[in-house]
Amino acid sequence: MDQPPGSATRQRIVDAATVLFLTRGYGGTSTRDIAAAVGIKQPSLYAHFAVKSDLLLEVLLHALRPSLEESARLQADPTLSAVERLSALVSFDVRLLCSGAANRGLLAYLPEVRATGVAAQLASHQKVLHDAYRVLVAEVLAERRLDGDADRLTTSVFALVEGTVLRRVVDPELDPDATAAEVAAGALRLIGG
Amino acid sequence: MDQPPGSATRQRIVDAATVLFLTRGYGGTSTRDIAAAVGIKQPSLYAHFAVKSDLLLEVLLHALRPSLEESARLQADPTLSAVERLSALVSFDVRLLCSGAANRGLLAYLPEVRATGVAAQLASHQKVLHDAYRVLVAEVLAERRLDGDADRLTTSVFALVEGTVLRRVVDPELDPDATAAEVAAGALRLIGG
DNA sequence: GTCTATATAATGATAGAC
DNA sequence: GTCTATCATTATATAGAC
Incomplete structure (x- = not known):
């Protein structure tokens, strides 16, 4: 095993912090708690993160990454219909939200x-995912020749998916x-049909 | 103005704590922060709450109370159809979730x-509200002669409503x-029809 | 019920050796 | 990059006067 770039310890810190x-x-998680879970001493954390809130940002970005990657992959897939792509994204996200040790x-x-101001640094990444949902909802509307406000329907679909949390x-x-199956079916019913 | 039972200060503490x-x-809110918002000194809080987590429980119960009262009122209202009662409860809850200074x-x-273990003390109250939703969903299914798993549909409807948060x-x-209008309409679409 | 004063513990973060 | 040692601050909660 060779060392991943940025060191494996950094990732173990992120994983431990996520659960905690x-x-x-x-606020209920001290930097000492995190260090103990990783098996290092508290001041060693500051070799990886300047302040505690920087660690929070990294935790958030790491939790969002799989959804961003999957949405990019699906949007570029020409073999699937719009309904199939939206269903696939909803299913992927819901399965992700239900899986793993922690409710990321x-x-x-x-x-x-x-x-802590971390939300502002996260906003652009969240917008990418929300835009992917809006594009897919609009494509479903077009594919099925349905009337409907794509923006409003997107927020409803998104709320249903995130309700899983x-x-x-x-x-x-x-x-x-x-x-995942239940929410994907619900999303299509929300859009109409 | 005479003094409400339990003193008005206690309620001002709950309101300030809710926002904070x-x-x-x-964890990011200190008992000093709360006391300062109310205009008293930090140790005075302990004349009203034995520990900080007791204050959290009271904040939670106070936030849930309006929904419980409305669901009880609606379940006993014979002048409304099942669809009207479910729509009214969903609308009430969503409007409540969208209103007020804080996202309670x-x-x-x-x-x-x-x-903190407060969840266990809150569970029975939450169950009452969830049961009210389940009863109403089942009544809508019966009223409209629809096939559908009432329990599963209830969780979907509940997720859609709570997604508002x-x-x-x-x-x-x-x-x-x-x-409220959008979510109420979405809830009926989720149930079917 | 509110206050002042305080006990006791834990916090985030830094300095500097290795 | 990790460690020991430590600083300065802040935390929850209690004691006891009024």
């Missing part, structure tokens, strides 16, 4: 994300595949 | 709610009436 922020909250989707909605808070055992 | 928890997070609906999803995080100017 979601279980104890950002909740991260972006923590109050500290806005209080809140469902998982209440029910941590939420089944990824069943929920 | 939602803007800075629970987000409170229940803060990590600290579970970390996340939308308001991103867009604090979310219009209460327009969003």
Whole structure:
């Protein structure tokens, strides 16, 4: 095993912080807690991140990355219909939101994300994903020759998908595949038909 | 003006804490911050709440109360059809989630709610509201002679309603009436028809 | 019920050796 | 890049006077 660029420790810090922020909250997680989970001493964190909120930003970007990559991949796929591409993106995102040890989707909605100013640094990345949803919704409307306000429908679809985050808070055992299928079907019903 | 039972100061503490928890997070809000917002000294808080997490519980119960009262009122109203009662409850809740200075609906999803053990004390109250939704969804299915899994549909409807919370995080100017109408219509589409 | 004063512990972050 | 040692600050909560 050779060392990944930026060192593997940095990624282990991000992973540990993700779980801790979601279980104890950002303010309830001390830099000592994070260091202990990684197996290093607290001041060693500052060799990787200048301040605690920089770590929060990295955690957020890392949680958003898979969705951004999948949406880019799907938008460029000519073998799928619009309905198939939207369904695939919704399913992917919902499955992602239901999977893994921690409810990563909740991260972006923590109050500290806005209080620390990290939200502003994250906004452009979130906009890319939201735009991908809007494009797909508009394409579904066109493909099915439906009337409908694409912008409003997009926010509804997005709310339904992101609602998965809140469902998982209440029910941590939420089944990824069943929920993905259910939300994907719900999204199409929301658009009309 | 005479003094309300339990003193008016207690309620002012709850109101101040609600706003602060939602803007800075629970761990990011000190008891000094709360006291300063109310205009008292920090130790005076402990004449009203034994520990900080007791204040969090009261904040949560206070945020949930209007929905519980409205759902009880609607379930007992014989002048409305099932569709009208479900629409009214969804509209009421969404309007509530969109109104007021703070995004109170987000409170229940803060990590600290579970970390402090407050979630367990809140669960029975949340169940009452969720059950009200389930009853109304089942009645709509019966009224419209639709086939459908009431439990699954209830969770979808609930997710759509609660998704409003996340939308308001991103867009604090979310219009209460327009969003309520949109979500209520979406809920009926989710159920079928 | 509010105050002053304080105990006790934990916090984020820095300095400097290796 | 990690460590030990430490600083300055802030935290929750208590004691006791009024």
